[in-house]
Amino acid sequence: MAQATADHGEHEATTTGLNHRKMLMWAFLGSDCMFFGSLIATYLVYKGRSLEGPLPIDVFSIPTTSVSTFVLLMSSMSMVLAYSALRRNRMKTFRVWLASTAIMGMTFLAFQVFEFRVFANHEVVVDCHAPIGELSIVELSVRNDKTVGCEATGHDEVEKQVGLTPKTNLFGSTFFTLTGFHGAHVTLGVIWLLTMFFLSFKKGMVTPERNLDLDLAALYWHFVDIVWIIIFTVVYLFGVFPGFA
Amino acid sequence: MASAVGAVGAAGHASTESGVWSWITTVDHKRIGILYGVSAILFFLLGGSEAFLIRMQLASADADLISSGVFSQLFTMHALTMVFLAIMPLGAAFFNFLIPLQIGARDVAFPRLNALSYWLFLFGAILLNSSFVFGGAPDAGWFAYANLTSSTYSPGDSMDYFTLGLLVLGISSLAAALNFVVTILNMRAPGMTLMRMPVFTWMALVVSFLLVFALPILTVGLIELLFWRFFDMPFFSAEFGGDPLLWQHIFWLFGHPEVYILILPAMGIVSEILPTFSRKPLFGYTAVVFAGVSIAFLGFAVWAHHMFTVGLGPVAIAAFSASTMLIAVPTGIKVFNWMGTIWGGSLDLRTPMLFAIGFIALFTIGGLSGVMHAAASSDAQQQDTYFIVAHIHYVLFGGAIVAVIGGIYYWFPKFSGHMYNETVGKINFWLMFLGMNLTFFPMHFLGLDGMPRRIYTYDANMGWDLWNGVATMGSLVLGLSFLIFIYNMVTSWLNGEPAEADPWDGRTLEWSIASPPPEYNFEEIPIVYDRDAWWAEKRGKVQHGVPVGGGSGEEEHSIHMPQPSYWPIVVSIGLIIASYGLVYNSGNFIVATIGLLVGIFGVYAWSFEPVNDPE
């Protein structure tokens, strides 16, 4: 059965020479580009239009997200190594690299969950002696808060939890929707990779002759990775760097 | 060749069987095409009945046949039904049935994905329409403008049915489009270069690409609408700084390519009918193809012409006005090429030809009023009046539907194996042509006279009685022409004369095989030497088919047909359970999760189902 599938699936003559499933994947990714493109466009249209904080500059931690971005980038490399190992029929090496890819994907997701939680519990501390002109929207709102603000309490420093959730402001809605759907794509990729990992222990399911299965997963994985690079640049870096923020 | 037939007979695949189960599990593109077609016609009747109720209410001033609330549901559901449940699936029916036949293939690239598309379409359609029973249908117009759709102004479930119904239908269309892209690019018979493809297949390719790139935009809009309603995320809330106009931009960025998704299949059909009955090749094939492609590209750059009156500013309005007028150029090229095809031909005015010529006339009228709206200052007068209603019905009824009906007549012998009744067909055409103009032409006058769209009644001294009365009379004629159409289809399918393989002296490959085609379509995969491949062969160009089964060294040639599968319907059921679970979530998502798990289980089972088991 497996052999029959392989024969049909991978060595079938096609008009363009490109395998059907691979072309399907390319076309789907083209469609997915428009999907993420629309989400990013929504984010950009609403950038700077939130009426209250927190804003990107308040919550983003570029060092933290750089680490998770690096991990995701490295997972693309291990994906390539896994594919190369499979083609050379080094099953053990293949499994090691495949598992590392999945683990790095999960690490990225863990970072994302952590980040979302930190954003949701964001605390703002305001020095009551700082010039008002230097305060951000959210700092100003804490400073002038009727119960815990500077005037109300008379303290030198006041603090308040101002969490960022999808409901908080336009930034929250567009940010969580965009990164949430990216996270969902990574999750799907991790499930796919883990499925292939476990299938590789079953005879004849993951073989050098059937490397197309892995090739498709890899194509998807690299795409999701590239989308993240765009999100990291457009959302995170442009969100905090002076001149863009 | 004989051995090939023998092998097929001996294999005895299940999908040659009849019975309900064989249709539920079918992955045969011809059967799926017929399922699409029959379902779409049924939904067309539903949408038509909604329109008929609207016309009855508007027939005279101050009528109170229907309440204003129900009226809003009717015009919303009429548009949604006609666009998403009738014209698009009718296009899909033709794509399914014809593409593999026209390119000389045995089936589409992914037969089970094809079945999934159909079942998702059917269930999505039922989901959307079930809102009538469960507390009221969507009533915010088919474009569902924010703020009408907010949980404040649409507090019930109706807009959730809209959102989820369209999401499910979107997945269905996307899956179908991806499938057709791969099928057309990758499964052409040897020798069929892109510029030898039948124009219908070309248009199918263009439409599929349009769907691939336009649908995700709508998906994002629907997701934002859903999150806005379910989770209070302030996407379109002005009090949070959000912009209700963002929805309009997103919707029309999808919505304008969508109108080409609706009309290009019709243009493809007409480009097949006209040359056959003019006994001439299509005039300016290359120009027609490239006009279709450039329409698709331009279609993404004109969306704001639906928003001329929202205050975009003069620069944007001028730019979108110009880009919209630009579309008239490729469209005009097509119209002139169709006329060039008829010019000097020896015309055979059978029913399909009448419909094709009727299409050119009616579509041109709709196109002309379209150019009128492209001029923004003129559009400011016409916006939201019956003039727009007249325009859209000339292009979508006079254009898309008339061509599709013509196409059904043209290929009726091929898919049913019977001849339709020519006399009844001609009566059908003339009644439809008359009814169509009687219904929709007066709407131009009403619109110019200031009658707004989407009003459920009007005052007697507005002076709109006469033309409204005429339009309603026209809709009766239209309804009658449809009953005649259905009568012709049903009686001909049951008792019509058996059809020959090639009753029209056709040009394309589907006419080279029996009517109806055998399950495996082609005994030998044809080799294509020219455009109009079948004409070329009949006129003596040598053509040897490629023996089936691939390798020439094999002793026995067997045709492996895809096996039936019930996983597509299982996945579809899972997604529909999930959708109902989301509509009635009441804070928890247990039912939605169960539905999703059923879907995921189905996908896994699907992936591990042996597909090409040689038995």
Ligand SMILES: [Cu+2]
């Ligand atoms: Cu438009």
